């Protein structure tokens with residue numbers, strides 16, 4: 001059935017440029033797929049301007065035959081698939097360019113005919129042919145992407161932090177905080193994020209929208225957001241090394257709550273001191289943050305860690321290795337050793353048996369003949385899960401996702417794939 005469609009790819013463009021009508025129609029179809037009914041033409045124009053900055057590529061599936069009478073015309077795609085390229089921090093400050101997949105929708109009346117499968121397999125193959133070793137996405141549902149070789153590589157959680165008198169940090173401040181005009185984040189946010197990006201395994205380079213959102217320049221409704229407040233953190237040298245952008249949720253929300261819109265801290269002290277600031281906001285008893293790390297130093301720095309109510313922990317970044325030797329050789333490893341990995345790939349992009357040899361933290365990866373005894377047998381999705389050090393191979397062995405053929409090799413993999421600090425991704429896309 002997917003042969004009845006023409007798949008077309010074109011770049012995002014801003015208003016006034018050739019191709020805008022096609023790009024806008026595509027964006028409308030995405031809105032339909034995600035049940036958005038309120039986007040105005042102005043909002044779409046602002047979004048498309050940010051997509052152009054990101055260099056997004058839009059893929060659409062268009063009906064080739066006659067469309068049903070009075071139904072949406074043929075120039076409205078029945079399926080959408082967006083991509084952009086950003087760097088992924090793969091641990092120890094190393095960066096790898098990644099194919100980011102987003103805006104995946106298939107019109108209800110055309111679903112389950114293989115359109116997603118076709119767009120995904122064609123796109124991953126093209127990215128691999130282009131020399132890209134990993135793809136990544138954030139998923140609307142947990143059941144869709146494993147079949148294409150993606151594995152969960154980082155987690156996040158929503159927290160509600162009790163900031164009444166109970167909140168007390170066991171931390172001696174080394175810097176200071178000061179309130180700022182939110183618009184300063186248009187310049188400040190990318191510079192601070194860049195530092196965080198370079199020291200956080202699992203971090204993905206941010207799209208243009210983030211600085212606009214953090215500064216209140218562009219809210220989720222497409223307009224300026226006057227409710228946004230911003231506070232900066234200054235390190236001991238006086239330089240800005242962190243910020244938080246936040247909103248008061250109003251007097252109807254009880255307990256009175258501030259919600260974190262974006263919290264980016266380039267040092268451990270900046271992180272705790274921004275929390276100290278949030279907890280000190282008067283007339284507020286709770287701070288909520290929907291994108292908090294699971295492995296959170298805040299919990300360990302609090303006199304009473306039960307100030308944090310965190311019930312909702314979930315998958316965040318899904319990674320898909322497209323080229324096993326290139327991806328594994330790009331990483332730094334904190335433990336030397338050797339592993340033979342037998343990797344299966346449902347899309348046939350990069351399966352095989354590989355010897356991973358680590359010397360002085362550097363990897364050499366050699367394909368070895370099929371039949372060579374392997375230490376670990378795993379699907380590419382499991383390898384992608386452990387790649388950023390955020391998911392433990394021993395746990396995946398216990399879950400049956402990794403088969404350990406040589407005793408102790410899951411633990412060896414855990415030591416080899418460890419990263420220097422907790423894996424966390426602050427970028428949704």
Ligand SMILES: CC(=O)SCCNC(=O)CCNC(=O)[C@H](O)C(C)(C)COP(=O)(O)OP(=O)(O)OC[C@H]1O[C@@H](n2cnc3c(N)ncnc32)[C@H](O)[C@@H]1OP(=O)(O)O
Nearest residue numbers: 102103104105106111112113114115116117137139140143
């Ligand atoms: C990265 C992102 O953008 S995440 C956002 C994903 N989009 C959404 O959630 C929007 C609403 N959903 C949709 O638009 C569609 O249902 C999609 C995009 C999820 C699926 O599109 P379809 O064209 O129907 O998928 P397609 O027919 O290619 O199915 C491919 C496979 O995935 C499976 N599949 C598709 N959707 C789902 C799902 N929601 N849950 C479980 N399995 C699914 C199919 O059964 C099929 O399995 P198989 O090939 O192993 O037999």
